[in-house]
Amino acid sequence: MSGFVSTWATERADRYGDVHQNDGVKEIVQLQQATAFVDATVNPGTTLTHGLVREIHRISVAGLEREGDRTPGAYRLSDVTISGSAHRPPAPGDVHSDMTSLLDTIADMAPRPDGISASDIERDTIGQSVEPH
Incomplete structure (x- = not known):
């Protein structure tokens, strides 16, 4: 097509x-x-x-x-606007870190070879404390 x-x-x-x-x-x-x-x-x-x-x-x-x-x-180095939109794109200095956060989020959602995603591990371990030996 x-x-x-x-x-x-x-x-x-x-x-x-x-x-x-x-x-x-x-x-x-x-x-x-x-x-x-x-x-x-x-x-x-x-x-x-x-x-x-x-x-x-x-x-x-x-x-x-x-x-x-x-x-x-x-990544852009200057401010931009979107005509006709109330949305304000992030400042140029924030674009790289915002993209890093997005890429990290996507990577965390990806299934691992064992079929368990990082978000599954995080969800299952929240609230559990680790006791020192």
């Missing part, structure tokens, strides 16, 4: 202008490429890292005008 989408998008762009100048088509194609990258790279047990997240971002937005980024693949 994803090959069909990029072929259709490319043919449509050719009809309505140069595919390289059509930002919407380029975005669709790059999101397809990012999805293919994830499919080829991420397997059960793959640890999500800052580098992996940044590479997916780089593939998705590099060279885009409207939805692009001056530094694709890097």
Whole structure:
């Protein structure tokens, strides 16, 4: 299906202008490429890292005008706003630590080879005291 989408998008762009100048088509194609990258790279047990997240971002937005980024693949270094939204994205100095917290949370949810997740262990040990020997 994803090959069909990029072929259709490319043919449509050719009809309505140069595919390289059509930002919407380029975005669709790059999101397809990012999805293919994830499919080829991420397997059960793959640890999500800052580098992996940044590479997916780089593939998705590099060279885009409207939805692009001056530094694709890097965490932002300046404040941003979302027009029409009351939500305020985190300050640039907080992005790396917020992403670390997210990646740690995801890692804690992942099942271990023995089938027990870190959250199962944490839940089962809360409230239990350890007596010194």
